[in-house]
Amino acid sequence: MQVTFKWLKDYVEIDTTPEDLAERITMSGTCVETLEEVAPKVQGIVAGKIDTIEKHPEADKLWVCTVSVGKEKPITIITSATNVFADATVPVAVVGATIANGDTMTEVAFRGITSQGMFCSVEEMGLNTSLFSKEQIEGIYIFDEPLTPGTDIKSYMWGDDHILEVEITANRSDCQSIYGIAKEVSATLDTPICAPKLHPMGEAEGEIQNYLSVEIASKKCSRYHATMFRVKKIEPSPHWMQVRLLNAAVRPINNIVDVTNFVMLETGQPLHAFDYESLKSKKIVVREAGKDETVVTLDNKERALKPDMLMITNGTYPVAVAGIMGGANSEITKETELVLLESACFDKTSVRLTSQRLGLRSESSSRFEKGLYPNLVEQATARATELLLSIGACELIDGYIDVYPEKQQPVSIEVSAQWINDFIGIDISRKEMILYLKRLFIEVQTDPDNEDKMTVYPPDYRQDLEIREDIAEEVARLYGYNNIPNTIMGGTTLVGGKTRDQQLEELLTDVLIGSGYSETLTTSFTNLPHLVDLRLADEKDQVVQLLNPLGEDNSMMRNTLMAHQLEIIQTNYNHKNTRGRFFEIAMTYHHNDDPKGLPIEKERCVISAYDGIDFFGLKGLVERIFASLGIDGVEYKVGETALFHPYRNADIYIKDQCIGTLGEVHPIIVKNHRLPRRTYICELDCEMLYEAAQLEVRYIDLPRYPSSSRDIALVLDEGVPSGDVVKIIESHNNGMIESIDLFDVYVGDQIEKGKKSLAYSIVFRLPERTLTDEDIQGVMDSILKDLNEKLDAKLRD
Amino acid sequence: MHKQLNELRDAFHKSTEEIQTLKDLEAIRVQYLGKKGRLTIALKGMGKLSPEERPTVGKLANVIRGEIEKTIQEKKEWLEEKKIDLEIQNEKLDITLPGRMPERGHRHPLNLVMSDLEKIFIGMGFSIAEGPEIEWSEYNFDHLNMPAEHASRDLQETFYYTEDIVLRTQTSPVQIRVMENNRPPLRIISPGRVYRSDEVDATHSPVFHQMEGLVIDQNITMSDLKGTLSLFAQKLFGDTVKTRFRPHQFYFTEPSAEMDVSCFKCGGTGCRVCGSGWIELLGCGMVHPNVLRHCDIDPNVFSGFAFGMGLERVAMTKYEINDLRLLFENDKRFLEQF
Numbered sequence A: 001m002q003v004t005f006k007w008l009k010d011y012v013e014i015d016t017t018p019e020d021l022a023e024r025i026t027m028s029g030t031c032v033e034t035l036e037e038v039a040p041k042v043q044g045i046v047a048g049k050i051d052t053i054e055k056h057p058e059a060d061k062l063w064v065c066t067v068s069v070g071k072e073k074p075i076t077i078i079t080s081a082t083n084v085f086a087d088a089t090v091p092v093a094v095v096g097a098t099i100a101n102g103d104t105m106t107e108v109a110f111r112g113i114t115s116q117g118m119f120c121s122v123e124e125m126g127l128n129t130s131l132f133s134k135e136q137i138e139g140i141y142i143f144d145e146p147l148t149p150g151t152d153i154k155s156y157m158w159g160d161d162h163i164l165e166v167e168i169t170a171n172r173s174d175c176q177s178i179y180g181i182a183k184e185v186s187a188t189l190d191t192p193i194c195a196p197k198l199h200p201m202g203e204a205e206g207e208i209q210n211y212l213s214v215e216i217a218s219k220k221c222s223r224y225h226a227t228m229f230r231v232k233k234i235e236p237s238p239h240w241m242q243v244r245l246l247n248a249a250v251r252p253i254n255n256i257v258d259v260t261n262f263v264m265l266e267t268g269q270p271l272h273a274f275d276y277e278s279l280k281s282k283k284i285v286v287r288e289a290g291k292d293e294t295v296v297t298l299d300n301k302e303r304a305l306k307p308d309m310l311m312i313t314n315g316t317y318p319v320a321v322a323g324i325m326g327g328a329n330s331e332i333t334k335e336t337e338l339v340l341l342e343s344a345c346f347d348k349t350s351v352r353l354t355s356q357r358l359g360l361r362s363e364s365s366s367r368f369e370k371g372l373y374p375n376l377v378e379q380a381t382a383r384a385t386e387l388l389l390s391i392g393a394c395e396l397i398d399g400y401i402d403v404y405p406e407k408q409q410p411v412s413i414e415v416s417a418q419w420i421n422d423f424i425g426i427d428i429s430r431k432e433m434i435l436y437l438k439r440l441f442i443e444v445q446t447d448p449d450n451e452d453k454m455t456v457y458p459p460d461y462r463q464d465l466e467i468r469e470d471i472a473e474e475v476a477r478l479y480g481y482n483n484i485p486n487t488i489m490g491g492t493t494l495v496g497g498k499t500r501d502q503q504l505e506e507l508l509t510d511v512l513i514g515s516g517y518s519e520t521l522t523t524s525f526t527n528l529p530h531l532v533d534l535r536l537a538d539e540k541d542q543v544v545q546l547l548n549p550l551g552e553d554n555s556m557m558r559n560t561l562m563a564h565q566l567e568i569i570q571t572n573y574n575h576k577n578t579r580g581r582f583f584e585i586a587m588t589y590h591h592n593d594d595p596k597g598l599p600i601e602k603e604r605c606v607i608s609a610y611d612g613i614d615f616f617g618l619k620g621l622v623e624r625i626f627a628s629l630g631i632d633g634v635e636y637k638v639g640e641t642a643l644f645h646p647y648r649n650a651d652i653y654i655k656d657q658c659i660g661t662l663g664e665v666h667p668i669i670v671k672n673h674r675l676p677r678r679t680y681i682c683e684l685d686c687e688m689l690y691e692a693a694q695l696e697v698r699y700i701d702l703p704r705y706p707s708s709s710r711d712i713a714l715v716l717d718e719g720v721p722s723g724d725v726v727k728i729i730e731s732h733n734n735g736m737i738e739s740i741d742l743f744d745v746y747v748g749d750q751i752e753k754g755k756k757s758l759a760y761s762i763v764f765r766l767p768e769r770t771l772t773d774e775d776i777q778g779v780m781d782s783i784l785k786d787l788n789e790k791l792d793a794k795l796r797d
Numbered sequence B: 001m002h003k004q005l006n007e008l009r010d011a012f013h014k015s016t017e018e019i020q021t022l023k024d025l026e027a028i029r030v031q032y033l034g035k036k037g038r039l040t041i042a043l044k045g046m047g048k049l050s051p052e053e054r055p056t057v058g059k060l061a062n063v064i065r066g067e068i069e070k071t072i073q074e075k076k077e078w079l080e081e082k083k084i085d086l087e088i089q090n091e092k093l094d095i096t097l098p099g100r101m102p103e104r105g106h107r108h109p110l111n112l113v114m115s116d117l118e119k120i121f122i123g124m125g126f127s128i129a130e131g132p133e134i135e136w137s138e139y140n141f142d143h144l145n146m147p148a149e150h151a152s153r154d155l156q157e158t159f160y161y162t163e164d165i166v167l168r169t170q171t172s173p174v175q176i177r178v179m180e181n182n183r184p185p186l187r188i189i190s191p192g193r194v195y196r197s198d199e200v201d202a203t204h205s206p207v208f209h210q211m212e213g214l215v216i217d218q219n220i221t222m223s224d225l226k227g228t229l230s231l232f233a234q235k236l237f238g239d240t241v242k243t244r245f246r247p248h249q250f251y252f253t254e255p256s257a258e259m260d261v262s263c264f265k266c267g268g269t270g271c272r273v274c275g276s277g278w279i280e281l282l283g284c285g286m287v288h289p290n291v292l293r294h295c296d297i298d299p300n301v302f303s304g305f306a307f308g309m310g311l312e313r314v315a316m317t318k319y320e321i322n323d324l325r326l327l328f329e330n331d332k333r334f335l336e337q338f
């Protein structure tokens, strides 16, 4: 909401600077987002009357003007503008003046004649060109009325004002007006307020009944108030009103429309003026749109209406979209003789939804959307009537029509002063509280027999005040939030902290960071075709699809973290970053077969890497994770994740449960997505990981007896996995085998084709005695026999 | 015999003077002390001496043997050290060359901020509560006292999965779940991911992060809210930071406020980061009695406060990141700055 300092001063005494005012109302709840002086650079532009105008003797396209600017002698201005003429009053930037872009005028010679300044356009005066007509912004601005030469233009056009951009919270629809904010200013500064002058509306009965009847045929309109005027003259509104409108970023149009806009800005109540004759009927019916109805709005666009949109009709067809915009068919024109002024209260949700669906927003709709109160309707009419009459635009046709089916009921709230003190944490008297509330026009009744109780009556425009907490807030904000002491909570002391899973997540993060992997952050959205393309999903998969995504690319909640990780690698590879090492712990989202349940969310950890890494580099990291979380008994089996190279991937199992997968990205996907040739990814299920974690450590005695080790080199078929060999060796562990380590893999000329050699070092130890050669030989013999029988393994010679 | 021994001693000392290598020294040792060495041989001749002469000659011989051994040992050490001295001449390093740092990963700035905040609140006795990101619209709106027709429920504002299920627009539904399932006293924070239907630009993202907090107990006042959150601000930005509270409006709380902190870059005089000297940090207020009542907590017995802040904003302010999109782009050169 845009408010000007001087306009506020019309209603409330302000004994301080705009800056201090902005600060103080911000701290009392009316947040000033920006405060700016109007046209801060403009200075020294004055009104000039063109006395003479002649062609420049030496230049075809230049004119030499003598201009009175309120000094002893007229000055000479050279111009190329074609719209100026003798006797025109124009803005003149004299020598020393500064125009909107910051340029300061000096004398300039044009082919032998010196120009002592320049004429200004709307833009050069620092005015918003969107608020003026095309003719007005092209060329030099020409004033409608003759001004005394030398009049300061900044003061004339702008009123030397300051503009405050104010944030209005959703509950304070009453502050969507200059007067509403003026009341907040008055409460904050504790200075008197002066209400805008209203026309006494008198009796409803009158001549108007000969012209009009009004019917409300929808619950979405709670009040409709109509008055009528006989036009005296349609002309530009008075200059003071135009300055107010311009500073509020509203374009002046004519005296009647300007009054409706002025009153809307001033009181917050949108008004609409119809050309009575072009209504072509004697009635107004407020109803919801019928099927296939259309209306051409004031912006000359045809709008197709939906059945529940609220319309103002002439009984037959729409003449306005209620609360949003008038129809072109009933617009005020220069020929208008009779004006019908509408002041009405429409349902906020209806206005919001209609405005949204039509893609049509206006100053009016944005006010109705926040919710207005029906009592404002008649105040706005009385104010508009006062202005229309006082500026000489119209005569009032006696009487008015007011359809107001359900009157707004006054509210009262019981509240205890002690409770307010206890709740806020202050200690002030009931008397002081009452003073604060009165500044806000909140009436308070006290019971002489009860020192504590207050019965509070908020004014009709404060629909946000309903319960005692609301009253506590009003007291607190006028007392000053920052005067409330800061205290440390009493009551029960709580320990706080992280749960086991939260601690494990922290540990997992630490392990990954410590291993050189950097944490990433990605959104939760993806799309099924993309996952299908990455071979991470099937078109028929049940996934979490949003009803209203931001574009098809973001239509699905991801069920894997791997796709985003590939995008990160792509980005970094594309930016020529080397050694990518990334991870992210985040949620994935899965379809729930139970239709009554929420989708299933799983915490997962994804790890990705390229450049200077191979399959075993990533597998080693995964092993590091398991070791850090105290998890053993992990198995790796070749998996079927189609994203991966078929021979370079593994599904990871803990106790026969698959907790994740890791692998090298398939070369075809690498090619199609321009990924680094060797890209590795792993995804783990965090919940399973945390469940398997075993962090309790118990010390085991250091060995007292020496160990013995035996190295064996086996020759096997190339396809036999080392894991199978280790499993067989492990199956012979009768308590003597301490460790089994693979130390060499060999394929080559030294052995038969199709075979490979695996060499293991097996360490034996017993806690209670030194092992003998016989002990070890027995185990070794059975291991070798078993390996030979099951895997056709032979000792390498 | 004495004379012979003294000559041998002189000859030994003379020959060792010129020795430059360990090899030569060893040759000398063998020459005097070896099995066929001069001293060994000389001592073998002792048998021919008279019993009177034997002790004195024997004594002298032992002295000389000791002397030779000691000299050889000393000479040996000197030569070894000399050798090392020579060797290290070839081991000069340019110590201004860079070291080899062990590789280390980097935390994402958003999560750095999140864990900073978590630590502070855990220190004040808070626990961390979590809840679903895809949530019943009832929990996301109704139980939070949001009016039935409020604009934030529109399809333009909120992502819907079904008519009744939304992507949560705030982490407050977690607070409802906690209040429904636990009795006061409660002190929780709920950090997490939230969603709003905003197009991506330098300050908006449809996915962002919040941290909200909730305290419910007997006799919790608005001055407790101010005290707790001011203390939090001091722990986050340093003891000298000042706070101010401005009245505001949220459906979940009444009274409501926004808390600003004095700019930690300029100290409150106004700069590029803050503009006015104040930085808006969080929204807060006393929990609305309707919210308590819904969770079956009697507002006449218990009261509490809640607060919430956007983590992207905190991270961007703290690290002077000027475009939110950088947080989600994950360029390594960005990530490695934190």
Ligand SMILES: [Zn+2]
Pocket: B263, B264, B265, B266, B267, B268, B269, B270, B271, B272, B273, B274, B275, B277
């Ligand atoms: Zn600053």
